[in-house]
Amino acid sequence: MKLGFIGTGTLTAAIVTGLKSVADDPVSVVLSPRNEEIASNLASRYPNVHVAADNQAVLDVCDTVMLAVRPQIAHQVLPELRFRRGHHVISLIATLSREEIIGLTAPATRVTKALPMPMVAHRLGATIIYPPDPDVTALLGGLGKVIEVENSQEFDALSVATATYAAYFKYLDTIHHWLKAHGVPDTKGRDYIAALFKGLGHAPETAPDADFAHLAQDYATRGGINEQVLNELTAHNVFEALAESLDGVHRRISAAGAT
Ligand SMILES: NC(=O)c1ccc[n+]([C@@H]2O[C@H](COP(=O)([O-])OP(=O)(O)OC[C@H]3O[C@@H](n4cnc5c(N)ncnc54)[C@H](OP(=O)(O)O)[C@@H]3O)[C@@H](O)[C@H]2O)c1
Structure with a gap:
């Protein structure tokens, strides 16, 4: 599997570190170049982690893409990108609704919200995902517990616990x-x-x-x-x-x- 990240900050570093600590890790990672220091550090630590030339280059080579930019800049960054219908978008952006993300990443329709925490770096803690998606559960299930959520109200209520x-x-x-x-x-x-x-x-x-x-x-x-x-x-x-x-x-x- 080739997994792309738009936004390479604290959370992306934690997820990549967790994924790469699994024996027989099958995931090849493509990072967007910002933050430059974090991206190059991850690429130098792991053989199957690469830094793309820009955000679009991540989308061009990956079918599954995690959105890990801050909510403030998502509205500026995402509309500039060309998503494909076949993209599976996993949004980690805590405060943007799934509907908003669907609007910003059209024509992609398979959009999952996930809320992992930085302790996934040590494969601890829990990630809530909405709506349930077996591939996301398989991917993030190796990094701690996954709690699948059937509706947005439950997702929001569970998010409160992280405060x-x-x-x-x-x-x-x-x-x-x-x-x-x-x-x-x-x-x-x-x-x-x-x-x-x-x-x-x-x-x-x-x-x-x-x-x-x-x-x-x-x-x-x-x-x-x-x-x-x-x-x-x-x-x-x-x-x-x-x-x-x-x-x-x-x-x-x-x-x-x-x-
Ligand atoms: N951290 C958490 O505990 C946590 C938990 C759950 C969900 N989240 C969600 O995860 C998302 C990321 O959080 P974070 O803590 O990882 O934030 P972060 O450390 O600030 O990482 C975001 C990264 O996006 C990069 N960026 C800025 N402009 C960009 C652009 N135009 N294109 C691509 N990347 C760009 C930034 O690079 P520069 O440093 O160069 O500006 C930064 O490294 C947020 O939406 C947050 O709501 C975070």
């Missing part, structure tokens, strides 16, 4: 700062927190029948210190505030007509 990463790290940072303020050396505290939360990340997989509320209960021994923190944060409306933030992101995504 919580920074707050998650702020949560860990708060614990880290507290440990430092109580005499724990920086690296020791960081290592401890990283290992604890890596372990917690496995809990839903090891107890597949338990929902998150039950996991919270399981970890909150009655009268114990986990129950104390959970109760105190609940009393401070921390989780209500989180739910309100999710509503706000959802309104923003829905207003942009993302999917």
Whole structure:
């Protein structure tokens, strides 16, 4: 398979790195030349990754093309390109709807939206795709979990979950700062927190029948210190505030007509 990319930035680098870390990787990659440094770096690291002369040259030699430019410039870049009816377009542009992409890449009609995250470089995390497409699932399934989505509302709602990463790290940072303020050396505290939360990340997989509320209960021994923190944060409306933030992101995504 020959896979083209229009836009060679953070996400493209992550996808290519993930694809190239698979043994017996069958994908040959053609990159658009911007960003020059990222494109040439990827091409020098992997034998079957090449940089095309320009965006059109990517389309001319590839049947499957991932769109990975920022939304702000998509309206300027895509209308200048000649797509073919037979192109399979996989748009990674988070805030442009599938209908918009179909309009910008006509006469191509096979258009899939995918939302991979940079951790695909390490073949971790999950990618949502809409509408379900077996080829996209096969391609991105090697880079982590694929969640196929049947309608745009579900895609938008799932996208909201990806807005919580920074707050998650702020949560860990708060614990880290507290440990430092109580005499724990920086690296020791960081290592401890990283290992604890890596372990917690496995809990839903090891107890597949338990929902998150039950996991919270399981970890909150009655009268114990986990129950104390959970109760105190609940009393401070921390989780209500989180739910309100999710509503706000959802309104923003829905207003942009993302999917
Ligand atoms: N990063 C994420 O976590 C993430 C997750 C999901 C979806 N996405 C979506 O993925 C898309 C790319 O995100 P990103 O984080 O990879 O952005 P990025 O790092 O800014 O990459 C975009 C690349 O497009 C290049 N570019 C600019 N003008 C171009 C043109 N005329 N033709 C071709 N390429 C051009 C830029 O090159 P220069 O550096 O030379 O300007 C830049 O390297 C966005 O639409 C975003 O919504 C990102």
